[in-house]
Amino acid sequence: MDKQYLIKWLAILLSILTTGQLSSSLLEGEELKPFHWPNGKKAAVSLSFDDARLSQIDTGLALLKKEGVKVTFFVKPSGVEKRLAGWKQAVANGHEIGNHSLTHPCTGNYKFSRNNALENYNLAMMAQQLNGANELIYKQLGVKPRTFAYPCGQKFVGRGVDVKSYVPLVADRFLAGRGYLDEFGNDPLICDLAQAMGTGFDDMDFYRMKKIVDQAAQEGLWVIFVGHEIGKQGYQTTDSKAIENLCEYLKNPANGIWLGTVKEIATYIQRQRDKINPVGVSLKKSNKQDAKRLPN
Numbered sequence: 651m652d653k654q655y656l657i658k659w660l661a662i663l664l665s666i667l668t669t670g671q672l673s674s675s676l677l678e679g680e681e682l683k684p685f686h687w688p689n690g691k692k693a694a695v696s697l698s699f700d701d702a703r704l705s706q707i708d709t710g711l712a713l714l715k716k717e718g719v720k721v722t723f724f725v726k727p728s729g730v731e732k733r734l735a736g737w738k739q740a741v742a743n744g745h746e747i748g749n750h751s752l753t754h755p756c757t758g759n760y761k762f763s764r765n766n767a768l769e770n771y772n773l774a775m776m777a778q779q780l781n782g783a784n785e786l787i788y789k790q791l792g793v794k795p796r797t798f799a800y801p802c803g804q805k806f807v808g809r810g811v812d813v814k815s816y817v818p819l820v821a822d823r824f825l826a827g828r829g830y831l832d833e834f835g836n837d838p839l840i841c842d843l844a845q846a847m848g849t850g851f852d853d854m855d856f857y858r859m860k861k862i863v864d865q866a867a868q869e870g871l872w873v874i875f876v877g878h879e880i881g882k883q884g885y886q887t888t889d890s891k892a893i894e895n896l897c898e899y900l901k902n903p904a905n906g907i908w909l910g911t912v913k914e915i916a917t918y919i920q921r922q923r924d925k926i927n928p929v930g931v932s933l934k935k936s937n938k939q940d941a942k943r944l945p946n
């Protein structure tokens with residue numbers, strides 16, 4: 651059995667497993683084409699920072715400007731309020747502003763979230779978190795967020811038999827939703843854009859970051875790094891020097907990496923799937939169907 655034939659039948663099997671039905675275009679013999687990153691790149695990398703922490707503006711903005719790199723900031727409106735002029739500057743510099751909810755609900759196991767615990771939420775309350783943050787960010791910065799980052803990387807509301815996933819709410823409103831501490835990159839043909847994996851890079855030195863990028867390049871993946879403070883390497887702080895070295899590495903054409911915002915890369919993946927791969931189209935359709943089954 652030649653390799654292309656094997657790939658095609660694996661795709662059919664995957665399509666049946668994910669959609670419960672055979673894709674007619676596959677059966678009609680449409681060729682399954684491999685995914686290509688633009689301009690012969692081997693992988694894609696996005697840098698993202700959460701919570702609208704002060705150091706992102708006070709330290710990060712100048713650093714990123716010097717490197718000529720655009721990133722995705724997943725902001726809480728209350729954080730934006732504390733450095734409003736700085737955040738307007740971030741938008742003017744071309745950075746993407748994503749939604750990180752209104753009040754950052756996580757599991758109540760975190761002390762900071764005990765009175766704002768996902769265990770005590772329902773889907774209607776979570777919809778208000780998403781819509782409310784979108785409205786405030788638009789008022790503050792004139793930007794309509796197209797991407798979302800799950801606070802603490804957690805995607806549920808409720809408790810026990812009443813637990814529900816709020817991924818469909820995100821799929822219905824955003825081009826992409828990013829997780830946290832997921833440890834691996836995203837396969838552009840397979841990944842669910844509504845729960846794209848996020849790789850933490852706080853506390854890392856440049857060489858650990860490089861190792862992750864090199865592995866992505868070998869496997870054709872999309873890595874979304876996630877950081878919080880920007881400064882001296884430490885707990886929830888991405889090291890300024892490591893960011894500089896990483897930016898230089900990612901910008902070097904010899905390394906074959908496409909460095910783009912979450913929105914840019916998710917948009918490309920979506921379009922490529924629509925064009926080239928019936929499996930990708932099926933996965934996208936099933937996302938939309940799932941989203942319609944649940945209230946907003």
Ligand SMILES: [Zn+2]
Pocket residue numbers: 700701750754801802
């Ligand atoms: Zn956060």
